[in-house]
Amino acid sequence: DTGVSQNPRHKITKRGQNVTFRCDPISEHNRLYWYRQTLGQGPEFLTYFQNEAQLEKSRLLSDRFSAERPKGSFSTLEIQRTEQGDSAMYLCASSLDPRLEQFFGPGTRLTVL
Amino acid sequence: AQRVTQPEKLLSVFKGAPVELKCNYSYSGSPELFWYVQYSRQRLQLLLRHISRESIKGFTADLNKGETSFHLKKPFAQEEDSAMYYCALSPTSGTYKYIFGTGTRLKVLA
Numbered sequence: 001d002t003g004v005s006q007n008p009r010h011k012i013t014k015r016g017q018n019v020t021f022r023c024d025p026i027s028e029h030n031r032l033y034w035y036r037q038t039l040g041q042g043p044e045f046l047t048y049f050q051n052e053a054q055l056e057k058s059r060l061l062s063d064r065f066s067a068e069r070p071k072g073s074f075s076t077l078e079i080q081r082t083e084q085g086d087s088a089m090y091l092c093a094s095s096l097d098p099r100l101e102q103f104f105g106p107g108t109r110l111t112v113l
Numbered sequence: 114a115q116r117v118t119q120p121e122k123l124l125s126v127f128k129g130a131p132v133e134l135k136c137n138y139s140y141s142g143s144p145e146l147f148w149y150v151q152y153s154r155q156r157l158q159l160l161l162r163h164i165s166r167e168s169i170k171g172f173t174a175d176l177n178k179g180e181t182s183f184h185l186k187k188p189f190a191q192e193e194d195s196a197m198y199y200c201a202l203s204p205t206s207g208t209y210k211y212i213f214g215t216g217t218r219l220k221v222l223a
Contacts, residue, residue, distance in 0.1 A: 003156075033211060040122070042199050042213030043157070056209045091157070098203050099145050101159035102211065 002026065004105035006092050012111045013082055020078045021108045025094030032075050033102060034067055035091040036060065043091055049075060082112045115140050117202050119214035126190050127222050134185040134217050136174075136200030145203040146183045148174055149213075152196045160185075160198070170194070190221045 005024045013019050025032050030051050035043035046065070048056045051072035061067075064082075069075040079086055089109050093102040116139040126132055138144065148160040161169045163176045163183060174185045183200060200214040 035213075040215065042117075042119075042201075042215050045210045045212065048209040050209075058210065093157075098209060098211070099162075099164065099205075101147070101162065104157040106156050 004092060004094055004103050006090075006105035006108050008108060009106060010109045010111075012113065014113050015084060016081055018078065018080045019082060019110065020076055021090055021092075021110075023075045023077070023092030023105055024073075025075070025092070026103055027073075029094035029096055029103070030072065031095045031098065032069055033093045033095075034075070034077050035093065037089040037091055037107070038087075046077075046090075079110075082110075084112045086110060087112045115144075115202065115204065115208075115210070115212050117200050117212050117214040119198075119200055119217050121217045122215070123218045123220065125220045125222060128192055129189050132185075132187045132190045132194070132219065132221075134198050134200075134219065136183045136185065136214060138181050138183065138200075138202050140181075140202060140204065142205055143178070144205060146174075146176055147201040147203065148172070148183075148185050149199045149201055150196050151199070157199070190219075192221045192223060195219055195221045 007022045032049040034046040037043045047067050049069040064080045067077045089107045091107045092105045095102045118137045146163045150160040151157045172187045199216045202212045
C-alpha cells in the first residue's frame with residue numbers, strides 16, 4: 001500500500017498520560033497536514049508542514065500539542081497531559097500542492113478515559 | 114472569517130432521484146474548492162475540485178462566486194453514492210489552513 005499510513009490506529013489512554021502518533025505520507029509529497037475530527041464535525045486543521053518546516057499551527061493546537069517532521073519524511077504528533085476533550089480522530093494528509101488533492105490516512109482514534 | 118457551511122446533516126433520497134448537496138463558503142479572495150467523500154469504513158478521499166471542472170461518478174459542482182456556493186449535484190442517485198460528503202476550501206493566499214464543512218450524510222434509498 002503506497003498511500004498515507006498512520007499508527008497506531010487506535011489508542012486508549014488515561015487522562016494525564018502522554019501519547020504520540022505517527023504519520024507516514026506518500027513518499028514524494030512534501031506537504032503534510034494534521035487534522036482533528038470529532039463526532040458530527042468535519043476535519044479541523046491543526047498544523048501544516050512543508051518539507052521539515054512547520055509553517056502554520058492552528059490556535060486549536062494548545063501548548064500540550066507538538067508536531068514534528070524530521071527530515072521532511074514521517075511526522076509525529078504528541079499530546080502531553082491528555083484530557084478527555086482530546087478524544088477524537090486524528091487525521092494526517094499529504095499532498096504535492098495545496099491546489100491539488102490531499103491524500104488522507106486512515107486516522108488514529110484517541111480515547112482518553 | 115473563512116468558513117464553509119453545509120446546512121444539511123442528513124439528506125435522504127430515493128434511487129434514481131436527483132441529488133443536491135449544498136455548500137456555501139465565506140472567503141475574501143478566490144479560493145480553491147473541493148468535495149471530499151468518505152464511504153463506510155474507508156478513508157476520506159477527493160471526489161472533485163472546481164478547478165478541473167470535471168464530472169466524477171456522475172457528480173458535478175459549479176462554483177457560483179456571486180452566491181459563494183459550490184453545490185454538489187447528481188441527476189440520478191445510486192445506492193453506492195451513500196456516504197459522508199465534505200465540502201472543503203483551500204485559501205489561495207495568506208494561510209495554508211484548509212477548511213472543511215461539517216459534512217452531509219447522503220442516504221440513497223432503494
